[in-house]
Amino acid sequence: MLMIRDFSNRFQQISGMPINSKGGKDILKRAGIDTNSKQYQAVMKSMSAACSGVGYTNIQAIKNRMSRYDKDGDYISPVTGLAGLVVTEKNRAEKNRIIDIPESSRDEMFELTKKEFLQENGVGNGDTTRRSDVYLNLYRKMDKNDRLAAGNTLRQYERAYTQAFVDAVKAVDPKWEPGKLIPSGALDGITRESIDNSLVKSGGSLVKKSSSGSTLDIKI
DSSP, X not given: OEEXXXXXXXXXXXXSSOTTSHHHXXXXXXXXXXXXXXXXXXXXXXXXXXXXXXXXXXXXXXXXXXXXXXXXXXXXXXXXXXXXOSOOTTTGGGTTOOOOOOHHHHHHHHHHXXXXXXXXXXXXOTTTOXXXXXXXXXXXXXXXXXXXXXXXXXXXXXXXXXXXXXXHHHHXXXXXXXXXXXXXXXXXXXXXXXXXXXXXXXXXXXXXXXXXXXEEEXXX
């Protein structure tokens, strides 16, 4: 294991040739590394960006780094095992889109939001919530290039569900505030479909329709 400050220069010192030279690439290819792959190119880009700092590398380290990227050179999250969840220059403009997401995911989010709203009396509890499970289930259903936009879309539905529950409780008890006991039956009759049908897409946002059918410029 070698401590380096410049990967390319250090490789040249130990191999006698630059890493990007034909001879240098031949060494890597003999070690089973495809230097034309997007995985390899992504690793070289990340290492070049970090070359001003101190790092460690060898051929096995390059292979290990390559395993963190998919065939398209996109980073694979070690938490989810999925690619397409990191904001990059390539997908930055796409992440705030509103797209169609599975009804099953909206159902799952509605039921969880309602359950936790009642359990916590309207207080968001980051320690006990299972929201991340709902998002992960959604990401697994989506194409890689749509995962960030799908997450953004589900977040807006989640906020709409929460706001609908708050409005329903306050309709029963105008003085209610998060943390106070929720009146029994306050959320009865609220359906996920009724909330979804009250929302329309406007640019990169979901907005609530007014009673006349026009849209209100209010982001959810």
